Structure formats: C-alpha cells, structure tokens
Amino acid sequence: MLRxxxxxxxxxxxxxxxxxxxxxxxxxxxxxxxxxxGATSAAALRVAMIIAQGGLGDQSYNDLANEGLTxxxxxxxxxxxxxxxxxxxxxxxxxxxQAGTADFDVVIDLEWSTAEALTVIAPEFADTRWTxxxxxxxxxxxxxxxxxxxxxxxxxxxxxxxVTSDTAIPGINPEKVIGVIGGTKSTGIDxxxxxxxxxxxxxxxxxEVLTSYTNDFGDAAKGQQAAxxxxxxxxxxxxxxxxxxxxxxxxxxxxxxxYAIGVDTDQSSIAPxxxxxxxxxxxxxxVYESVKRAIxxxxxxxxxxxxxxxxxxxxxxxxxxxxPQEYLDRVDELRQQIVSGQIKVWNVIxxxxxxxxxx
Amino acid sequence: xxxLHNTLVATALVSTPLLLAAMGGLINRQGGIVNxxxxxxxxxxxxxxxLVTWQxxxxxxxxLAAALAGTVIALPFSLVITRLGANEIIAGLGLNVxxxxxxxYLLPVALGVYGTFRPAGLQRLPRIDIPFVHDIPWIGPIxxxxxxxxxLAWLLVPLIAAFLYRTTPxxxxxxxxxxxxxxRAAGISAHRWxxxxxxxxxxxxxxGGAQLSxxxxxxxxxxxxxxxxxxxxxxxxxxxxxxxxxxxxxxxFGFFDAAQVRLQGQGIPVQLVQLLPYLVVVVTLTVVAxxxxxxxxxxxxx
Numbered sequence: 001m002l003r004x005x006x007x008x009x010x011x012x013x014x015x016x017x018x019x020x021x022x023x024x025x026x027x028x029x030x031x032x033x034x035x036x037x038g039a040t041s042a043a044a045l046r047v048a049m050i051i052a053q054g055g056l057g058d059q060s061y062n063d064l065a066n067e068g069l070t071x072x073x074x075x076x077x078x079x080x081x082x083x084x085x086x087x088x089x090x091x092x093x094x095x096x097x098q099a100g101t102a103d104f105d106v107v108i109d110l111e112w113s114t115a116e117a118l119t120v121i122a123p124e125f126a127d128t129r130w131t132x133x134x135x136x137x138x139x140x141x142x143x144x145x146x147x148x149x150x151x152x153x154x155x156x157x158x159x160x161x162x163v164t165s166d167t168a169i170p171g172i173n174p175e176k177v178i179g180v181i182g183g184t185k186s187t188g189i190d191x192x193x194x195x196x197x198x199x200x201x202x203x204x205x206x207x208e209v210l211t212s213y214t215n216d217f218g219d220a221a222k223g224q225q226a227a228x229x230x231x232x233x234x235x236x237x238x239x240x241x242x243x244x245x246x247x248x249x250x251x252x253x254x255x256x257x258x259y260a261i262g263v264d265t266d267q268s269s270i271a272p273x274x275x276x277x278x279x280x281x282x283x284x285x286x287v288y289e290s291v292k293r294a295i296x297x298x299x300x301x302x303x304x305x306x307x308x309x310x311x312x313x314x315x316x317x318x319x320x321x322x323x324p325q326e327y328l329d330r331v332d333e334l335r336q337q338i339v340s341g342q343i344k345v346w347n348v349i350x351x352x353x354x355x356x357x358x359x
Numbered sequence: 360x361x362x363l364h365n366t367l368v369a370t371a372l373v374s375t376p377l378l379l380a381a382m383g384g385l386i387n388r389q390g391g392i393v394n395x396x397x398x399x400x401x402x403x404x405x406x407x408x409x410l411v412t413w414q415x416x417x418x419x420x421x422x423l424a425a426a427l428a429g430t431v432i433a434l435p436f437s438l439v440i441t442r443l444g445a446n447e448i449i450a451g452l453g454l455n456v457x458x459x460x461x462x463x464y465l466l467p468v469a470l471g472v473y474g475t476f477r478p479a480g481l482q483r484l485p486r487i488d489i490p491f492v493h494d495i496p497w498i499g500p501i502x503x504x505x506x507x508x509x510x511l512a513w514l515l516v517p518l519i520a521a522f523l524y525r526t527t528p529x530x531x532x533x534x535x536x537x538x539x540x541x542x543r544a545a546g547i548s549a550h551r552w553x554x555x556x557x558x559x560x561x562x563x564x565x566x567g568g569a570q571l572s573x574x575x576x577x578x579x580x581x582x583x584x585x586x587x588x589x590x591x592x593x594x595x596x597x598x599x600x601x602x603x604x605x606x607x608x609x610x611x612f613g614f615f616d617a618a619q620v621r622l623q624g625q626g627i628p629v630q631l632v633q634l635l636p637y638l639v640v641v642v643t644l645t646v647v648a649x650x651x652x653x654x655x656x657x658x659x660x661x
Contacts, residue, residue, distance in 0.1 A: 058473040086464065185629050212623035215633045218474075218582015221376075221575045225369060226620045232365045244475055244580045251576055270477070358628065 045106065045294055047072075047080040048099050049287065052110040053088050060265045061283055065110050065133075068284030072291035080291075093117040100125035106294045108287055109133070118142065129299050131290040133283060135188075135349075141301035143293070145286035145313075148306065150195030151338050152279040152314030153239070154345045156261050157199025158334050159277060159316070160237040161207040162327040163259070169322050171258045175234035179210035181226045181249055183217040183242035191348045192241040192263070192279070194357050198346055199334070201356070210235055211357065214245040223248030231256050237276055239263070250274060259320065266317035278317035285313060310339040362625070366618045367501045372575060374613025375509045376401065376567040376584075380591035381598070381609045382512070382519055383429075383563030388600040389523060390556025391536030391549075395451025396436055397564045398588025399458035400429040402581075404565025405572035406462055406476075409579040413478040422484070422508060422569045429565020430558050432458060437557030441550040455588070463581050477578035484508060484574045508570040513606075515563075520602040532556055564588065593640045597647050608643065615639045 049069050051062050066082065073080050083099060085091050092114035099107045100121055108131045109118060115137050122130045122139040129141050136144040160178045167174055180196045182189040197209045210230050214222045223245035227238050231252070238253060239261040240246030246263060247270070253260035254274035262268065262278030286307055293299035307313020319328065337343040346354050353359045380397045387394040404425035412421030436454050439445045467473050484506040493503035523529040534542040535552035542549040571587070572579050590612050598605030615636040622632045 055467060055473045057467055057471060185633075210624050212620055213629055213633065214620075216582070216585050218580055219585035220578055220580050220583050221373065221571055222585065222616075222620070224576050225373060225617065226623075228369065229365070229621045229623075232361075232621070244582055247475060247477065247578055247580065248576050251578065 045076070045078045045291070046104045047078055047106045047108065047291060047294070048102070048104040049080060049082050049108040050095055050099060050111055050114070051082055051084045051088070052112065055084055056082065061281075062110060064265055064281075065108075065283040065287045068287030069108070069291070071284070072288050076291060076295055078291060078295075089113050093121065096121045097124075100128055104128055106131065106290060106299065108290050110283070129294060129301055131286075131299070133286055136304040139301065143290065143299055143301050144304040145289070146304055146306055147281045147286075147313045148308035148345075148347075149279070149281060149314060150191050150345045150347050151309040152281070152316065153192045153195030153241075154199035154202075154338065154343075155309075155316050155331055155335060156239055156277060156279045157196035157201075157209070158203045159199075159319070159323070159327060159331050160196075160239065160259075160261065161200035161203040162330060163276065163323060164207060164237055165204060166324070166327075169324075171236060173234060173236050175236075176204065176207045177210065177230075177234040178207060178237045178239075179212070179227075179230035179233075179235040180239040181223065181230070181242055181246070182211070182213045183245060184215060185213050187348050189213075189241055190353070190357060192239075194346050194348050194354055196239050197356055198354075202334075202343070203330070214242045216245055217243035219245050220248035220251070224252040227252035227260070228256070231258060237261065239279070262317065268318035268320075273320075275318075275320065276323070277319045280315050280317045282307065282313050282315065285311075309335060362621050364497065364501075366614065366621050369617040369621075370610065370614045371501070371505050371509055373617050374610050375506075375512050375574065376571045376587050377591050377594060377613055378512045378606060378609040379508075379515075379567030379570065380564040380588055381594035381605050382515055382602070383560035383567070384591050385595040385598065385600040385602065385605050386519065386523070386532070386563070387556045387560035388595055389533050389536050390553050391539070392437070392440060392447050392553060392557055393451075393592075394557065394560050395448055395592065396433075396454035396458075396588075397560065397591050398584050398586070399454045400432055400561045400564035401568035401571070401584045401588050402458055402462060403428040403432050404568030405583060406568075406579050407565070408569035408573045409476060409478070409481065412482055412573050416482055418482050418484045418573050419507075421573050422566055425565040425569030426562040427565070429561035429563070429568070431561075432565075433557045433561025434554065436561075437554040440557075441553050459581060466581070474582075475578060475580045481573070481577050483577045484570070506570065506574040508566060508574050511566075512570075516602050516606045523602070564591070567591075590636075590640065593644060597643050599647070599651075611643070612636060612640060 054062055056062050056066060069080055085095050088111045092111055096114060096117055106129050110133055112134050118132060118137050122142050126141055131143045133145050135146060163169055164176055164178050166172055180193050182193055193211055200207045200209050210233060212226050214226055216222055223242050227249040230238050236258040238249055240249035241263050250260040250271050254271040259276040260274055261276050264281050266280055267278045268275045380401055384394050384397055407428035408421035408425040411424035412418045439450050440447050470476055486504050486506055489503040493499045531547050532552045534547055535549035539549050594608035595605045597608035619632055619635050623629055
C-alpha cells in the first residue's frame with residue numbers, strides 16, 4: 001500500500017520536475033467508453049453525458065451524476081458515453097457540437113457554464129434531446145432539471161436550530177447562534193441561505209443566524225477564517241455553501257469541536273465527528289430521470305423539471321449520531337409539511353429577497 | 360472591542376503566507392527581478408507540504424519539501440529570464456498558469472482526486488505557546504499560540520535585513536540587481552546572484568504555501584492560494600522592497616483580511632466589507648506612490 005502511494009507520489013514529483021523545462025502537455029479530450037458488456041440493448045438508446053468541471057472522481061457533483069447514469073445503464077440496458085474534457089469551460093461549445101454531430105439520442109449536459117452555448121447548439125441538432133442541470137435553459141428539445149435547494153436548506157436550518165438549543169449534545173454552547181457561509185453573494189447561493197434561515201426561524205424565532213461569504217470557492221483558509229469568526233460570536237453549527245472554501249469550514253468545525261453542515265453530497269465522511277448533516281442535491285436522480293423519460297417517450301423538451309423535496313431531488317444526508325430521535329421526528333414532520341404544501345419555503349430565484357436577508 | 364481582539368488574534372496566522380512570499384519577492388526585487396510567479400511557488404509549496412507530511416507524518420519535513428518545491432520551480436524560471444532574456448512579467452504569468460494547470464492535471468493522474476487533496480489524519484504544524492507571553496491578558500493570544508512557521512517568518516525579517524544591508528553577499532546581490540553592467544565591471548557574476556535571489560524567493564514563497572496548507576487548513580486545493588502571491592507583490596511594492604516596511608504591509612493586509620470576515624453581518628453591506636482588503640491595497644499603493652513622487656520632487660502628480 002505504502003509502495004503504491006510512494007510510487008504515485010514519486011511519479012508526480014518526476015512529472016513536475018520534467019515539466020519545468022518543457023511546455024505543458026496538452027491532453028486531448030478523452031472519451032471514456034461506458035458500454036455495459038453483456039447488457040441486452042433493448043432500448044437501443046444512445047446517451048452521452050458531458051462531465052462538468054471537476055471531472056469524474058470528484059466525490060461530489062460529477063460522481064453522483066455518474067451513479068445515476070450507471071443505474072440507468074443497468075436498469076434499461078442502454079449505451080452511454082461519458083464525455084470528459086480537460087477544459088470544459090472554454091471548450092464547452094465545441095464539446096456540445098461534437099456530441100450533436102455524433103448523433104446521440106440524448107445528451108445530458110452537467111456543465112452549468114455551457115448554458116448559453118446550449119441555446120445556440122440545441123436547435124441545430126433538433127433530433128437530439130438535450131438535458132441541462134441546475135437552472136432553466138430555453139429550447140424546444142431542451143429539458144432542464146432544477147433542484148429545490150431552498151427546501152433542503154430549510155430542513156438543515158430547522159435541524160441546526162433544534163440542536164443549537166440542546167446543550168446536552170457535545171460541543172453545543174448555551175447561546176442560540178448558528179451560521180451559514182456562502183461562496184459568493186449571488187441569488188444562486190442566497191437561495192440556500194434564505195431557506196436555511198427560514199427553517200431555523202420557524203423552529204425557534206430566538207435563534208440568531210449569522211451569514212457571511214468567502215467571495216471565493218477555492219480558498220479553504222478563507223472558509224476556515226469565516227467559520228472561526230462565527231464560532232467567536234457563539235455559533236456552534238455552520239452550514240457551508242462554498243465548494244472548496246467550504247472544506248475549510250468543515251476543518252474549522254472539527255478543530256473547534258463544533259459542527260458544520262455539508263452541501264451537495266453527503267460530506268459526513270470528511271469529518272464524521274464534525275458534520276451534523278449534509279444538504280444533498282440528487283443529480284443522480286436527474287440523470288436517471290432523463291434516461292427514463294427518454295425511454296418512456298416523455299423527454300419532449302421545452303420543459304423544466306422541478307426536483308423538489310417531494311420528488312426526492314433534495315434531502316438531508318447522514319445525520320450525526322448524537323442528534324436525539326425527537327429532533328429527527330420534528331424534521332421529518334417539517335418535511336411532510338413542505339411536501340404537502342403547508343409550508344412554503346422562500347425561493348430567492350423566483351421571489352427575490354425576503355426582508356430577513358439584504359440583497 | 361471583542362471583534363478587534365479576535366481580528367488581531369487571527370492576524371498573525373493569516374499574514375504569514377503573505378509575509379513569507381513578500382519577503383521572497385523583495386529579495387528577488389533587490390536582486391533585479393520582479394517576481395509575478397510567487398503564486399505558483401506558493402501553490403507548489405502547498406502541495407509538496409501536504410504530500411510529504413502525508414507520507415512521512417512529519418509536518419516539518421513537509422515545510423522543507425515546500426521550500427525545495429519552490430526552489431525547483433524558481434530555478435528554471437530564473438534561468439529563462441537571466442540567460443534567455445525572457446520578459447520577467449510574461450515568464451511569471453506563464454509560470455502561474457503552467458504550475459496551476461499542471462497540478463490540476465496531475466492530481467487525478469497520480470492521486471486520483473480532483474481539485475482537492477485531503478488525506479485523512481494529515482498532521483498539521485503544531486501551535487506553540489510562548490511561556491509568560493501567553494499569560495499576558497489581551498496581548499497573549501495575539502502573539503502566542505501560532506505555528507512555528509509564523510515565528511520563523513518573523514525571525515526572518517531582521518535576518519533578511521541584516522543579510523541584505525550588512526553582509527558582502529547581500530551587497531553583491533543588491534549590486535547585481537541595481538546595475539548589471541556595473542556589477543559585472545566590479546567582478547560580480549551578476550546573473551548568478553540574480554538566480555540566487557529568485558531561488559530564495561521560490562523557497563520562501565513555497566514555505567508560505569506550506570503554512571497555508573499544513574499550518575492553517577490541513578488540505579490542498581488547487582484554488583487555495585487565491586491571489587495571495589499578488590497581494591505579496593503589493594506588499595513589497597508598498598515597502599519599496601525593504602524588509603520592515605514590507606513586513607508591515609503584509610501585516611496590514613493580513614489584518615484587513617481577518618477583519619473582513621469578522622465585519623460581515625455587522626450592518627455594513629457585504630459587498631463593501633469584502634472590498635476592504637483590496638481597497639486598503641489600492642489606497643496604500645497610491646499613498647506610497649504620491650509620497651515617493653513628492654520626495655523625489657519634480658514628478659508631477661496629475
């Protein structure tokens with residue numbers, strides 16, 4: 001084991017050294033074949049999935065989406081290709097065009113920065129059905145999947161508000177203060193923040209929710225600083241919506257013996273003792289649903305599919321074992337109320353800013 | 360008052376990467392090269408520190424590896440400038456792009472991870488409590504309880520000042536930096552001294568990156584340097600490439616960075632608060648430029 005690690009490490013060093021005197025290798029776009037040998041291709045549907053920045057193996061967004069595609073392959077016996085590009089952001093349009101030219105039946109585009117390119121390219125390849133994630137893209141043959149992050153964040157806020165008042169739980173102080181740290185001040189991120197604050201307030205109006213932004217999605221030290229600043233003000237649970245900077249938030253919580261709430265995927269494994277729960281966005285479900293609808297003939301396009309709490313598009317991940325059952329029951333009750341429409345969670349994207357968070 | 364105290368407690372720690380990179384940059388500047396590639400040296404140092412600490416379990420070896428990584432990257436960069444006559448700005452920008460791109464490409468190949476490498480149970484640099492100082496109310500936590508690299512960084516400030524201004528090698532380095540031809544005429548192998556200054560800059564910036572990865576957060580991320588190499592550049596410009604004013608600038612920028620996260624949610628619009636550290640950089644550079652122009656006289660400030 002050590003030898004494998006060491007050789008990988010040495011290989012890295014050698015490559016770094018070698019590269020110092022040479023121009024950077026420019027890898028060609030790779031296409032990882034994803035045929036499932038032995039599967040009877042009854043549907044004969046040809047599917048391509050364009051991998052977003054971060055790539056396969058990111059233990060996050062792309063890997064989760066890939067799980068959905070793998071499941072669809074196994075269940076429907078389809079033929080699917082994963083299209084990876086070393087620089088999907090700048091090559092997005094070219095990659096989309098290649099996918100269109102290759103005559104796929106369905107192209108699932110995971111990369112959010114290609115939205116504009118998709119509005120141009122999708123009409124050119126009218127026989128291909130395109131799907132896009134996270135926000136709506138117009139087009140007669142484009143189906144968009146959006147997630148109700150505000151609803152999932154509401155449940156995270158509710159759980160945090162319940163836990164912060166219970167000093168019997170290790171690490172919890174008497175002060176009713178929690179926090180949420182966003183990557184940038186934008187509606188896409190504030191959608192999480194507002195849901196979180198609303199959930200906390202609905203459970204306990206006395207709970208104070210601190211907010212701040214790292215202004216960077218990669219700066220882990222900044223995330224850690226932002227979290228420490230909140231701990232100084234009495235916060236004992238901080239929700240991170242800041243990507244790589246958010247890993248600093250989780251680290252800070254682990255160092256201080258308090259809690260962080262993860263985002264997008266189940267981040268419990270990063271620091272099991274310090275992650276209270278995670279607000280999971282089920283990209284795997286969106287991918288699976290794309291294929292399923294294509295087979296059923298209902299992936300017609302010109303539609304936005306809302307993967308909300310009721311549809312299972314968002315959910316809470318692994319919950320810390322020290323959380324008492326009664327709180328879990330309460331959160332479940334709130335979940336039912338959101339699903340039944342009894343509780344309306346504020347959606348910043350659609351409704352603008354509420355009075356409790358400034359623009 | 361409490362916010363101020365908390366900010367001051369955090370300042371020393373968050374200033375260290377800036378301080379080390381700025382010290383490296385100033386030596387390089389004194390040696391005649393404006394180093395735009397500090398960001399790349401820091402990134403390489405941050406990664407080397409995590410890798411070696413992960414393999415050996417010893418964060419001090421990680422710091423050494425970071426210095427080495429910075430050196431290894433700095434040398435060819437310097438040679439390209441001194442021997443091949445490359446433009447230092449272009450070469451520096453190129454280095455930043457090259458190193459970031461290369462690491463982004465190699466992480467998945469060699470380690471099977473994308474963007475972030477966070478080995479479980481990674482040792483971090485210990486925190487040191489200074490006897491007596493630690494117990495002083497209010498002041499104690501501001502000065503004590505930091506990592507050894509932070510104390511090393513501050514120890515280096517007078518050492519670098521002494522080296523540059525009180526030793527023969529320091530004089531040679533500055534001579535090589537200020538006038539290539541004159542230095543040559545005096546029998547100094549100017550290029551070699553310039554290369555040495557770049558290598559020292561690489562090593563110091565590399566250690567700065569290590570403090571960020573194994574001193575503060577305990578992970579490596581491709582975006583973790585987040586422009587600190589450029590803030591360091593502003594710091595040694597502010598300090599006119601002299602050690603103490605440069606250190607003061609690094610501390611000032613670190614202070615406002617620590618203040619920024621603590622002032623959010625205090626009623627001031629977030630966007631304004633986030634501007635603060637950058638505003639301070641722009642304002643100080645402007646003030647420095649104006650006072651310098653005045654002192655030198657004759658230069659009209661329009």
